[in-house]
Amino acid sequence: MNKISSIVAEKLLPQQGGDSEKERQLSEIKPAPYMRKLLERVSSQTPESQHTILKSTEAREFITQFTVFQDLAWEVVDARINHDYQRIMSVAINAIGDGSGLHLNPQIRTSKQHRMTDIHRMPGGYLSDTGNEDILAGLRYMNYLYLLSNDSAFDSFSDNLVPRVKDEFIDNQFPKLKPKRIIDLGCGIGHNTISLKNLYPDAEVIGVDFGAAMLRYAYANARLLNREIKFYQQDARYTEFQNEHFDLVTSFLLLHEIPNTSIKQAMSECARLLRPGGVMMHFDSGVFLDPQTKEAKVIRDIQTACNNEVFIVSPPLSQIQKIIEELGMKPVVTKIGDQNPVNNNLGRWQIVAGIKL
Numbered sequence: 001m002n003k004i005s006s007i008v009a010e011k012l013l014p015q016q017g018g019d020s021e022k023e024r025q026l027s028e029i030k031p032a033p034y035m036r037k038l039l040e041r042v043s044s045q046t047p048e049s050q051h052t053i054l055k056s057t058e059a060r061e062f063i064t065q066f067t068v069f070q071d072l073a074w075e076v077v078d079a080r081i082n083h084d085y086q087r088i089m090s091v092a093i094n095a096i097g098d099g100s101g102l103h104l105n106p107q108i109r110t111s112k113q114h115r116m117t118d119i120h121r122m123p124g125g126y127l128s129d130t131g132n133e134d135i136l137a138g139l140r141y142m143n144y145l146y147l148l149s150n151d152s153a154f155d156s157f158s159d160n161l162v163p164r165v166k167d168e169f170i171d172n173q174f175p176k177l178k179p180k181r182i183i184d185l186g187c188g189i190g191h192n193t194i195s196l197k198n199l200y201p202d203a204e205v206i207g208v209d210f211g212a213a214m215l216r217y218a219y220a221n222a223r224l225l226n227r228e229i230k231f232y233q234q235d236a237r238y239t240e241f242q243n244e245h246f247d248l249v250t251s252f253l254l255l256h257e258i259p260n261t262s263i264k265q266a267m268s269e270c271a272r273l274l275r276p277g278g279v280m281m282h283f284d285s286g287v288f289l290d291p292q293t294k295e296a297k298v299i300r301d302i303q304t305a306c307n308n309e310v311f312i313v314s315p316p317l318s319q320i321q322k323i324i325e326e327l328g329m330k331p332v333v334t335k336i337g338d339q340n341p342v343n344n345n346l347g348r349w350q351i352v353a354g355i356k357l
Contacts, residue, residue: 017083138217162195186254190218
C-alpha cells in the first residue's frame, strides 16, 4: 500500500495501463548490493583517494546499476501516464477552474543551468513547460514519488514526512510556534505544502516554485483535496511578499538543488519574510548537506556525476550557521530520522533552521 493517501488525489494518478514487462524489469534491478560492495572498498584499510575510488570497478558497477534503475523508473512512470493522460488532463483542468489561487509568471527568469539539467534524470527536467494547461512535469514527478513511496527511508516521499518533522523537531525546538501564515519555498508539486495545511488547517499556506507545470499540478491536486492553498511562480531568493509577513518559512529538499551562491540569498529572503519570533526550517539529506565520512562523500559525488545533482556540493554547515547569525536569526542545526550508516550513523536527514530575533 502506498503511503501518500493524504497528499495526492487519486483522480490525478493513472487508473489503468502501464508496461508490465518494464515494471517486472524494474523490480529485478537491485542497486543496493553494488553500493555495499563500493562502501566496503571505501572502508578498507588501504588508503585511496576519492578520485581513485570513483574510478574503481565497484563504483562503475554501482553507477551502472543505479542509472539503469533510475532511467527505467522514469520509463515505467511514462508508460503509466500515457495510458491515462487525457483523462488526468481533463480532471486537472476542471480542478484548476478559474485558477484564482494559482499565480504564474511567464516572465520569470531561471538560470540556464537549471533549464538545461534533467535533475534526477527526469525527462525534460523540473522546469519543462509547453505553456497553457501543461501539467506533465508535475504529473511525472508525483508518479515517480508514488512509484517509490513504499520503500522510502524516513517516509521522505510520503504523507508521514511533515508530521514527523513537526513532532520530532518543530514541536521540540519551537514549542510556542503557532503559525498563522506559512510559505513553502521550492514547493514543486506541493505534496509537503499540502501536509503543512493538513497540520495547520487554520493557517494561510502558500507554495512557491519556479516550475509552472509543477505548480499547475500542485494547485489541481490541492483543489481536489479541498485544501485552500495559493501557489506562486516566484524565485525563492526574491519573492514578492511583504516584509515580516510569515510565521513559518519551510523548504523540503531544496537546499541541495540550488547553487552555493543562492543559499545565502535564500536565507536572506527567509529573514526578510519572517516576523520577529518567526521560524525558518529547511529539511534536506544529511549526506548531501553534511557528509561526515569518506563513504558519505563518495555517495554524494556519485549522485552529482550520474543523477544530475549538479548543485549538491554545499558550503560547510558552519558557514551556513554564520550566515544565519549575520541575518539576525538564532541558528538551530540538527540531524533527525533513521540512523544512516553511510554518514557515521548520524540521523539520515539534516535540518537547518533559525528563529528571527
